[in-house]
Amino acid sequence: MLKNLLCVLLFISLSVQSQNTITGVINKKNDLLTRVILYRLKGAKQVYISNSKIDNDQFKLEIPKGAAIGMYRLSFSPSDFGFVDFLFDQEDVSLKFDSLNHLNPVEFLTSEENKTFSNYLLETTIVKQKLDSLQIAFFGLKDKKQDEITIDLYVKTLDYYANIQSQYEEKTAGKLANHFIKANYKYYAPKLFTAPQMYLNSIKQHFFDFINFEDSALKNSIFFVGKAIEYVFYLNVSDDFQVQNGLYKMAINEVMQKVGENDEVKSEILTSLMYALEQYENLNLVGFVIDNFYSKLPATFKDEILIAEMQSKIKLTIGNKAPEITWEENGLQKKLTELNLSGRENYILVFWSTGCSHCLKEIPELYEFIKDNLNVHVIAFALENDELDFNIHTKNFTKWTNILGLEKWENEMAKEYKIIATPTYFILDKDKIILAKPEHFEDVKAYFKN
Template structure:
């Protein structure tokens, strides 16, 4: 009987022994679901989800949940998430859902409270250090250089203090890696200052550290380095900087799997920045040179599908007949630029905007309109196209299922795409007013 009671007690304990992740939004907002992920490399692994009620949510982790970096996502689109460390303890926090990273405050969790305290304390002192450096570059006084050395000693002492506080905790790895490089002696000119920060950017970051690897830390630092530490207004110089930065980052990645994840992430970022040329370069120069068993065919296919009509791409082919003559988009040569507009006679917005576009383009000399009508039949289209004399008219039957419309990823009408004489996509204005500005600029 005694053994039975002991067994029941152990079972009862195992059922109740869970860790609670609690969040409260202030203001509450209208968010309904919280989705919990564990971060592993550059990936997010789904853990569980729960409802948000009046801005509050609570998610439970089992007693055997793995320590590491976790993320709660509460938006279906855009940035809407909070990151935290989990190391076998309850975690509770409040935050403003519209600016989560800046407002999150932890009320439970030794690990997260210590890290947040560290970030706040050291960043304040780092700001003072940077201010002294900037002041010296503007006006190189010996007093400023002396104050810089004193300030540097403060930061060094703080770093040692927080490393000692975090000894034996998961947050120790993050505190060690967050320590930013500062010149031991104040820099004499801006070039020296920027060069030293760039050269020493990864000094305290161990890419072999599994705790850092399984968090957003490494990815965030890589993005900071590639996109913010290596910037130039000159396009040619910018490409050189990106090339050097990407190469250096990938040399830091110690495993092929992590290298793959980083390349995919960087390619996605370049696509989001509308830098298709460099995204292609990274894909061909780095991704396709990974071992075949590491590459993801799905990623490559999705990338090509997503960017087929991106700015910088050559527009996919369109063939049509007009007044007994056959045309191809690739070979048409009667203008310096082209406005490819996808519209429909059954679209209210189109019936308002297309006549306005026609009136606007009457006096335009360098640009020609190619109007692709997405229709279920040609009845209304035959009537309406007669009112837009001078345009090229293309009929696309099956409307939304039209293969050309699907290739061009048309989800709304009217959709405007501007091409140069070589049919390279140079702009995708969202509105008629934006389109007018682009056309005016090209004239």
């Protein structure tokens, strides 16, 4: 998921004289893997650099002269094969990629900096997993002797972790990798916790201890974005939707406080959070991010097109009032918001078309299902090129409000409701608040039967 949550769709082409090269050997065992694409990573952006065909299991890419130092990405095509992130500091990089080795698919053949950083990540990951497992095991121990053994092993492992960190920091002093190694250090308490909540509180309290949001090297990477995603989505979890949203809001507030006045970093993090929340279909929280943080950024760091795109989607989220619909009926102008039929507790708004075979089957079924339900009224919005077929079919739906929407997909109401397929259903309450968005007629039936 993180791979998807960290890739935002902004590609900028660069074309200047080449200087450094990125070469690779691929163990693919699959003819589908045909191309590799090079990007520079900066916050929420992927900046396109170049691409190369994989020929005889090898590739060669050029990095333009004067390209910024920082973190770069090799993305393999098809994308199912994943990607490789590496550090670039004005040196050639050569690597071996084994798509069949899921645990450690990348080996750097040249570039001492990438070799060192790769080894650091591998070694410290193993040590951190051991420290975490000792802490988790300690919660369940009931034997005093086992307690003492676990505590002793934890202290020794913690000391070993500190030594590894110190060695790598010294080894990379003055190099690009040093910025990432320092920022990747994780705080562990000197003593084991006796309760899980105390442990979780400690992780959250010290999560950003070693991260400098003013570090220019980290800005030229996806580091800040990755850490923010991890903090918000993986350290704040609840089975209750309302509680979960409360935790998300609190976590986003905490991240913004840690970032401080660095508007550039704020913009990158908030952009990624909005795209991540959109993937989770939590558009209400996207609105929270826009209203409380993103919209308050200086104009230089805001994307008004992104705001408009997100706000357009937010309008159709469950819990919001349905966008207005207007139509003419018997010479009178009607509005959805003013439709107030006595006794109707719910409304079904359905966008359909006489040219849609699914609609011609489902819409009559919907009529039979609802026609005797005095608590529900259907507003059937037909997307048509002309009124001929509309008049033929709707004469059977006498208990409904039938609306003719000419220009079909180009109809303004269809655009307002983001209609890309028919039939599309919305269930509203008497105040026209969106209660549900069933995907199929069977879901509509299930909603009212329940």
